[in-house]
Amino acid sequence: MADKSTPLNLLDCDKEKLRAYFVEQGEKPFRGDQVLQWLHQYGCNDVMSMSNISQSLRSRLADTTTIHAPETAFKQVSKDGTCKWLFRLDCGNCIETVFIPEENRGTLCISSQVGCGFNCTFCATGKQGFNRNLTVAEIIGQVFAAVRELKSPENPRxxxxxxxxxxxxxLLNTDNVISALRIMLDDLAYGLSKRRVTVSTTGLIPQMRRLRQEVDVALAVSLHAPNDALRDVLVPINRKYPLAELMQACRDFYPPGSRQVVTFEYVMLQDVNDSLSQAKQLARLLRDVPSKINLIPFNPYPGTTYQCSTRERLADFQQCLMAAGLVATIRKTRGDDIAAACGQLVGDFADKTPRRRLAARIVSAVSEVQAA
Ligand code: SF4
Structure with a gap:
């Protein structure tokens, strides 16, 4: 439980943690269910408004707990309706969150760390370096804050x-991510189905196994290359978890007989990973992995030397995969006029990772998580 001198942030708690908290306070565990529902289903940010809880307990909660989500530092809306928030954290650093409205759905893309130490060479976030993991309250708080803002009576989204x-x-922040995922799936909170919550990883195999055991969600893998030589360069963690091992972990991710498939993200970089021979190699790599491939047109950002594949090359690459019997789609670019498109999120924070020690840090961070 929380340090008694600091108020418990109720957004830091999934249902089990809230129940345990109320039991510790001499209350019935169902009080935790009520608070979870007020917070996440009703978007309530004031314990005194939680009307099915006694006045005396509400007063105690007001004295000993907080409801503290990241604050909006800046918000931009793209011409295509995509919203991007820059959320400020208590430490002063900022993270980015994006909402992408479509005809039949609204997708919220959230952050799990302040920056990223993985240095995938095509990714703007990776170029900014790493500061720290987000807490549960900071992860689910992005959902809490965005849902409240998107609920406008005139135009609810x-x-x-x-x-x-x-x-x-x-998956380098597995404990906090798993708690936040439980809140997303909980019927007393956001009640999303397991197919509508997706964790995207570069392929940390031990953490993928843990995720599969602890919470049932969809998996996406940032693949971006059809062979180890190229993936070692584009996604450096591949040196630790090469493709053969990663493909086996993907085959194992869903239970036998499941109709779910792993989504493989493949950013299209002109003359780097977009040739037809690479498409054929990709088809061979994935031929016995239940999968679909999402081809992502590269979104340039200042300072990058990569360019996006041409439209023709994208279409030929997709056709080649489909001719091999794979499901391949081309992601529609959204929010690129406000730098909210895939791979463009940078936030605003202090990098704590000296660039020259980055590679060593990646390997040791993974080892720490494995040892925990
Ligand atoms: S692609 Fe993902 S893992 Fe790689 S640097 Fe960017 S944010 Fe990090």
């Missing part, structure tokens, strides 16, 4: 899907 594809490698 529901969040139907959540993807952990913003800043950071979610």
């Amino acid at each position: 529901p969040v139907t899907n959540i993807v952990l594809m913003g800043m950071g490698e979610p």
